[in-house]
Amino acid sequence: MAANGKSFLIDTTKCTACRSCQVACKQWNELEAESTTNRGTYENPPDLSANTWVLVHFKESAQSDGTVAWNFARNSCRHCVDAPCKQRAESGDSITIDEETGAVLFGEGTQSESFDTIRQACPFNIPRQGTDGQMYKCTMCVDRVHNGELPACAKTCPVGAIQFGDRQDMLDAADARLAAIQSDYPDAAILDRNEARLLLLLGDKQSMYTTVVGA
Numbered sequence: 001m002a003a004n005g006k007s008f009l010i011d012t013t014k015c016t017a018c019r020s021c022q023v024a025c026k027q028w029n030e031l032e033a034e035s036t037t038n039r040g041t042y043e044n045p046p047d048l049s050a051n052t053w054v055l056v057h058f059k060e061s062a063q064s065d066g067t068v069a070w071n072f073a074r075n076s077c078r079h080c081v082d083a084p085c086k087q088r089a090e091s092g093d094s095i096t097i098d099e100e101t102g103a104v105l106f107g108e109g110t111q112s113e114s115f116d117t118i119r120q121a122c123p124f125n126i127p128r129q130g131t132d133g134q135m136y137k138c139t140m141c142v143d144r145v146h147n148g149e150l151p152a153c154a155k156t157c158p159v160g161a162i163q164f165g166d167r168q169d170m171l172d173a174a175d176a177r178l179a180a181i182q183s184d185y186p187d188a189a190i191l192d193r194n195e196a197r198l199l200l201l202l203g204d205k206q207s208m209y210t211t212v213v214g215a
């Protein structure tokens with residue numbers, strides 16, 4: 001793998017839940033829109049699917065002063081460094097690791113894998129199965145990255161909540177950002193720092209982001 005591959009840094013303290021990342025992912029990957037209903041939340045659609053690879057979760061919590069706190073966090077494949085989904089796959093070709101970036105990629109061969117096995121192997125409940133039997137999720141936009149472009153979500157985020165680059169640079173940026181915000185966000189933490197290529201920097205306790213952490 002080239003150097004140590006690539007990583008995302010998702011800074012939830014900057015995210016405004018505009019969901020430009022969701023739209024950019026669908027546009028670049030030509031994924032169909034979902035048919036949804038109003039569930040009383042701005043979170044939409046309600047879940048990842050074969051056609052929704054990036055989702056911004058909303059968690060609304062009543063505060064003691066009568067106000068409501070909103071916490072937003074992006075959910076998508078973490079591109080695990082030692083991906084459990086790949087470890088459980090029967091075939092070495094159905095789930096592959098991109099040499100340049102370290103991205104975990106689902107191919108047509110996932111049609112022949114057990115969906116239950118692959119989904120249960122994933123600690124983050126990410127894989128989804130399409131009507132064609134193939135499994136789908138974020139690709140890290142390797143087609144863009146191989147041509148020197150940022151992933152579509154990182155390119156489009158208007159507030160800089162999604163950074164993407166060499167893994168060590170993202171680890172350093174995550175550590176620096178955590179140190180910089182800890183006086184304002186005493187419960188801030190970087191989730192799965194050593195295990196994931198998607199570094200999720202939460203500004204609040206994990207319990208405030210239940211739909212992401214416990215998905």
Ligand code: SF4
Nearest residue numbers: 077078080085104122
């Ligand atoms: Fe595989 Fe799940 Fe890790 Fe993505 S988050 S690489 S689907 S185990």
